[in-house]
């Protein structure tokens with residue numbers, strides 16, 4: 555069955571679109587057919603896709619569609635979903651009714667968190683939104699947080715050190731969420747591919763690309779392992 559994931563944070567510039575393109579490239583490399591849904595009317599994701607087309611860097615196994623209304627998102631999933639193994643929705647950076655549609659359509663919601671207090675607040679709001687939806691409609695939508703734009707100095711920031719206890723506090727308060735161990739570092743290559751260079755996984759394997767690839771592989775492995783163990787937990 556097609557699975558649907560979404561990158562959601564109420565904060566613009568949190569790293570959603572970057573996360574979506576990195577995941578797409580890795581799943582595609584694993585021979586999964588990936589449909590990306592650009593639900594953000596700023597159209598950063600479809601802008602990347604247009605540039606990839608112009609520069610002849612179209613990745614295999616990936617397609618991108620724009621759907622920035624409730625109806626078009628639901629239609630994209632219903633009409634095209636069957637042709638793909640995984641759909642990843644890139645949400646807009648505002649809390650809107652569209653966000654409700656996106657979360658409700660997903661089995662997994664991922665929120666990128668940069669080491670800053672505002673980012674944590676935004677992720678906390680998504681955790682609450684996902685949990686409300688689960689309670690209200692008796693759903694089992696999973697929620698993961700992934701730290702992004704991390705650097706060695708950033709790890710010394712108070713905001714960085716506060717991420718883990720913040721998520722632990724939500725879990726202790728019975729919210730269904732988890733902090734992924736894998737972090738995305740601040741990397742120029744993550745920015746550069748947005749200029750139509752295709753996916754990270756299509757780049758020449760320089761040392762910097764290799765490091766980034768290892769990071770993204772670990773991220774996808776962790777996401778899938780955690781999903782599998784959640785499913786086992788649900789069945790029990």
Ligand SMILES: Nc1ncnc2c1ncn2[C@@H]1O[C@H](COP(=O)(O)OP(=O)(O)O)[C@@H](O)[C@H]1O
Nearest residue numbers: 566567568569570571572703739740741744745
């Ligand atoms: N891990 C990262 N390393 C370097 N730059 C990043 C990283 N994540 C995001 N960025 C940059 O930060 C900006 C905002 O990221 P973006 O993914 O567009 O956020 P959002 O989709 O949440 O608005 C972009 O310029 C992007 O290239």
Ligand SMILES: [Mg+2]
Nearest residue numbers: 570571594598
């Ligand atoms: Mg975006």
